[in-house]
Structure formats: structure tokens, C-alpha cells
Amino acid sequence: MALISLEDVSKIYPRGTRPALDGINLDIERGDFVFLVGASGSGKTTLLSLLLREEEATSGEIRVAGNDLRRIPNRQVPHYRRTLGFVFQDYKLLNNKTVWENVAFALEVIGTRRSTIKSLVPKVLDTVGLTGKERNYPHELSGGEQQRVAIARAYVNHPQILLADEPTGNLDPTTSLGIMEVLDAINRTGTTIVMATHNEEIVNSMRKRVVELHNGKIVRDEANGSYDSALYFPDAEVEARSEQASHILPASFESDKSLAQEEGPSAGIARLANSVHSGRTGRYGETFAPLEDTLTWGKGLPLDQQSGHTDGQSDDHASGQTDGKTASAPAPASGNRTGEPTDSADHAGRGGSSTGNDADRPSSAHQSVAENDADSLEETQTFDPVAVASGDDAADDSATEIHDSGRSNGSGDARPARGWAAALAKSRDAGADDQSARTDEHGTDSGTSDSDKAADDSTPLAPPAPPAPPAPPAAGQRRVGRHAHRGQSPSRSSSAEADAKLDAGADASVTATDDRHDRHDQQEPKHDTEVK
Numbered sequence: 001m002a003l004i005s006l007e008d009v010s011k012i013y014p015r016g017t018r019p020a021l022d023g024i025n026l027d028i029e030r031g032d033f034v035f036l037v038g039a040s041g042s043g044k045t046t047l048l049s050l051l052l053r054e055e056e057a058t059s060g061e062i063r064v065a066g067n068d069l070r071r072i073p074n075r076q077v078p079h080y081r082r083t084l085g086f087v088f089q090d091y092k093l094l095n096n097k098t099v100w101e102n103v104a105f106a107l108e109v110i111g112t113r114r115s116t117i118k119s120l121v122p123k124v125l126d127t128v129g130l131t132g133k134e135r136n137y138p139h140e141l142s143g144g145e146q147q148r149v150a151i152a153r154a155y156v157n158h159p160q161i162l163l164a165d166e167p168t169g170n171l172d173p174t175t176s177l178g179i180m181e182v183l184d185a186i187n188r189t190g191t192t193i194v195m196a197t198h199n200e201e202i203v204n205s206m207r208k209r210v211v212e213l214h215n216g217k218i219v220r221d222e223a224n225g226s227y228d229s230a231l232y233f234p235d236a237e238v239e240a241r242s243e244q245a246s247h248i249l250p251a252s253f254e255s256d257k258s259l260a261q262e263e264g265p266s267a268g269i270a271r272l273a274n275s276v277h278s279g280r281t282g283r284y285g286e287t288f289a290p291l292e293d294t295l296t297w298g299k300g301l302p303l304d305q306q307s308g309h310t311d312g313q314s315d316d317h318a319s320g321q322t323d324g325k326t327a328s329a330p331a332p333a334s335g336n337r338t339g340e341p342t343d344s345a346d347h348a349g350r351g352g353s354s355t356g357n358d359a360d361r362p363s364s365a366h367q368s369v370a371e372n373d374a375d376s377l378e379e380t381q382t383f384d385p386v387a388v389a390s391g392d393d394a395a396d397d398s399a400t401e402i403h404d405s406g407r408s409n410g411s412g413d414a415r416p417a418r419g420w421a422a423a424l425a426k427s428r429d430a431g432a433d434d435q436s437a438r439t440d441e442h443g444t445d446s447g448t449s450d451s452d453k454a455a456d457d458s459t460p461l462a463p464p465a466p467p468a469p470p471a472p473p474a475a476g477q478r479r480v481g482r483h484a485h486r487g488q489s490p491s492r493s494s495s496a497e498a499d500a501k502l503d504a505g506a507d508a509s510v511t512a513t514d515d516r517h518d519r520h521d522q523q524e525p526k527h528d529t530e531v532k
């Protein structure tokens with residue numbers, strides 16, 4: 001059975017004028033790397049939102065890792081989401097937490113032991129090339145570095161699925177290459193990646209599976225696919241393909257599958273690097289770079305909302321302090337109890353200190369993930385945050401299925417797990433104990449208690465250095481589009497109202513989505529106008 005399966009799925013928003021998704025049939029296997037492409041408004045984000053259970057399908061069946069999403073009660077949604085990692089265009093970092101704390105928080109909310117957190121965080125930061133940046137706050141990082149933190153946070157509990165909505169949308173080509181290196185490396189550990197993107201250059205270089213949407217329908221599903229952004233200009237041919245989609249899809253996809261086996265795992269990254277270094281940006285880049293503002297913001301719930309958990313970070317939202325670039329200086333680390341990288345100097349030596357734009361392309365990213373990959377994943381297969389958090393049957397089924405079938409790197413070779421994945425798995429039992437104590441009757445976490453933290457965190461923390469002013473973009477780097485908005489979050493993720501909605505569970509996502517639609521409505525006319 002496919003890891004992700006959608007059967008005749010449609011989504012009609014309450015105020016939508018047409019279905020955002022219309023009769024979608026899609027199977028995604030364990031270890032796949034899938035690009036979702038298509039024009040603005042074609043349904044990419046909606047599809048990801050359904051997988052995240054931020055939205056519910058109007059009709060049809062969606063199964064993710066054995067979970068029938070129709071059957072997940074609202075109070076279990078936060079737990080379900082913990083089985084996924086997700087990365088958004090605008091990073092959604094907690095601006096009043098350091099790099100270390102942002103990543104550690106993702107583990108805290110699933111009840112991971114603090115000793116395990118201290119072990120895992122440096123490893124995942126090394127993986128994404130951020131060793132040396134542990135004490136920096138988001139506003140002290142470049143856009144690429146912020147996205148690396150977001151990826152580290154999404155990946156630190158080694159989810160079997162990572163969803164990414166235009167993760168390079170705010171980044172220049174060189175920085176995007178670094179992000180794709182990290183995502184490619186993560187995919188090679190067996191994590192299934194579904195990534196929405198407009199970036200023709202990335203899609204054409206990586207040659208992964210490409211699922212193209214048009215007006216809410218899948219018009220193309222191609223292994224080793226490419227992407228021609230000319231299709232951003234809907235024409236009669238695309239309309240015709242939309243109509244014919246149901247006839248051509250099976251043959252097209254099957255015939256391309258054999259090609260997938262012919263290339264080594266890093267060929268796509270090598271091609272992307274060549275392309276970036278040659279300065280080609282593709283038709284999308286040339287045509288749409290000035291219009292980036294009109295396209296999608298990163299969407300979805302911030303970590304605190306998706307976890308159904310609030311703690312100190314809610315102060316950030318409540319105060320409306322959403323823009324790391326404009327935020328006042330972060331508080332001294334006296335309140336920093338999340339843990340501290342006592343071995344940062346050691347890591348800096350190995351992973352390379354991440355300074356400036358070099359940090360956006362860590363040469364260590366591949367290597368370190370590959371090492372973890374080689375360290376194997378079997379123990380992680382049994383780790384299911386849903387099961388840990390709630391012990392519900394669906395999650396148990398999921399965990400069993402994962403364990404039984406093993407995880408593949410997409411080439412068919414499932415590998416057993418050690419290293420940091422193993423450390424995480426070993427924390428499961430203790431973590432489950434902790435978690436059960438922290439999970440209230442509503443299925444939400446109360447988080448690590450102060451006394452727990454005090455007892456476990458034996459390493460006192462030195463205050464971080466005062467925040468440095470944001471570094472200007474390096475010469476020669478093209479900061480396109482909404483990079484200028486870096487660190488800004490849509491109001492829905494930053495409001496006290498949103499925090500209040502956490503307590504109301506899935507209700508938060510409903511209003512959040514409405515807000516998003518409002519933005520969409522505001523953006524679309526501008527887009528149309530400017531294209532002309």
C-alpha cells in the first residue's frame with residue numbers, strides 16, 4: 001500500500017468559485033521525492049493542506065501512513081501532524097528562540113527526553129550545515145539559514161514524510177541549491193518528500209517525479225519529470241490536457257518509472273549546481289521574479305499551533321512580534337532552558353562554521369546525512385510520535401506497517417538505523433512515559449514542565465552575544481521577490497487570537513485558511529495585472 005494515497009479527492013472551499021481540487025487520484029510510495037507543480041491557484045497548497053489535515057477533503061479518501069484522515073478526530077490532529085515534517089516558504093521560526101531552541105522545541109512537544117534532545121539537536125544542525133549558529137536568533141540569520149533551521153526542525157524527529165510548500169520561494173538560486181541539497185540528502189535517508197514549487201530550474205535539474213496540477217486536476221504525473229513554466233500561461237493545449245488527463249496518466253507514469261533507476265542519487269543536485277553556476281534561471285525566474293510578491297506566502301500552521309502546544313513562544317505571537325528583522329532584541333538567555341550545545345566548538349570544526357552565504361551551501365550536508373543514512377533507520381521505523389503521544393490504534397497500525405515494510409531510499413534498499421535516529425528511538429519508551437504525563441485529556445501537551453527542565457538541564461547557559469545587525473546580501477547575490485519580507489509571518493500565525501484557537505484544536509486551521517484565502521483573493525488580481 002502506498003504511503004500516501006488520495007482516491008477521488010475533491011476540495012471545495014466554502015467561498016470557492018470552483019473546486020480547488022477536483023477528483024484527485026494519487027499514490028506516493030515510501031521514499032518518493034515528488035514535485036507538485038502548476039500555476040498559481042492550481043491547487044498545490046490545498047493538496048499539501050489536506051495531507052497535513054489543515055483542511056479536510058470535501059469528498060474522497062486520503063490515507064497517510066495508514067491513517068484514514070477522515071477518521072482522525074480533531075483532538076488527534078496535532079498528534080497526527082507530529083508524524084510529518086513540514087517546511088514553509090516563510091520558515092515560521094519562533095523569533096524569540098535561538099536556532100538551538102527552535103529545533104529543540106520540536107522535540108520537547110513530543111515529549112523527548114532532554115538528554116536525547118541535547119544529543120539530537122547538534123546532529124541535525126550539523127546535517128543542515130548550521131553548526132556554529134546555535135545561539136543565533138532567526139533575525140540574525142540569512143534567509144537560507146532560516147530555512148535550514150526550519151528543515152532541521154521538521155526533520156529532527158526523523159519523520160517518514162516531509163511536506164514542503166515552496167521552500168525555496170524566498171531564496172536566490174545559489175541558496176536554493178543549498179536547500180535542495182539538504183532535502184535531497186534527507187530524501188536519501190528514506191524520508192518521502194512532497195514539495196510544491198514554481199522553480200523550473202530545480203525541477204528540471206533534479207528530475208524527480210513531477211505531478212502537475214491545473215485547475216485542481218492532475219494533468220501530468222511523470223517520473224524523472226521536467227517542468228516547462230510556459231504552462232504558467234494557460235492555453236488551449238493545457239485545457240485539453242486537463243480533459244485528457246485521466247486517459248494519459250497511467251501510461252505516462254509507468255513508462256517513465258524505469259528511468260528513475262538509471263541515475264545515481266546525486267545526479268540531480270549536480271545538474272542543479274551546474275545550472276545555478278551557469279547563471280540560468282529558467283523562464284519562470286526571468287518572467288516571475290519581479291512578481292514574487294503576488295504569489296503564495298508560506299502557508300500552514302506554525303509549529304506551536306500544529307503541536308497543539310503553547311509555552312513561552314506564545315508571548316511572541318501575542319505581542320505581535322512577527323518579524324524577526326524588525327523585532328526588538330531578543331531577551332537574554334536567562335530564560336533559555338532548552339539546552340545548550342556544549343560541543344559547538346567541536347562541531348564547528350567538523351561541520352564548518354556557517355557564516356554569510358557560505359552557510360547556505362554546506363558541503364557537509366550531504367556527507368552528514370549520508371553518514372546518518374549509513375547508520376541506518378530501522379530503529380526509527382518504530383518511532384511514531386502519534387503512538388507515543390496518544391497510543392491510538394491508527395497510529396499503532398501505522399507504526400507496525402512502517403516497521404514491517406521497512407523504509408526505502410527510493411532505490412529499494414531499506415536500511416537499519418543507528419546513530420541519532422537510534423538515539424531518538426531509544427528515547428521512545430521514556431518519552432512515552434513523559435508524554436503520557438504531559439498529555440491532557442484534550443489530547444494536547446502541556447509540554448515539559450519547569451521542574452522537569454530544571455532537573456534535567458544541568459548545564460547552565462551563558463547569555464548569548466547581543467544580536468548583530470542583519471547582514472546585507474552578499475555582492476552578486478540576487479535576493480528575489482519576497483526575500484525582503486524574510487521573517488515576516490502572516491498575521492494569522494502571529495496573533496493572540498491564533499494562540500487562543502490552539503485551545504480550540506482544529507478550529508484554528510479553519511480561520512487560518514480563511515485568512516489565507518483572503519490573501520489569495522488580494523493577490524490574484526495583482527498577479528493578473530502584472531503579467532499583462
Ligand SMILES: Nc1ncnc2c1ncn2[C@@H]1O[C@H](COP(=O)(O)OP(=O)(O)OP(=O)(O)O)[C@@H](O)[C@H]1O
Nearest residue numbers: 013016020040041042043044045046296513514517
Ligand atoms: N481558504 C480558501 N477559501 C476559498 N478558496 C481558496 C482557499 N484557499 C485556496 N483557495 C482557492 O483554491 C484554489 C487553489 O489554491 P491553492 O492555494 O491550493 O493554489 P496553489 O497552486 O498553491 O497556488 P500558489 O502557487 O499561488 O500557491 C485557488 O483558486 C484559490 O483561490
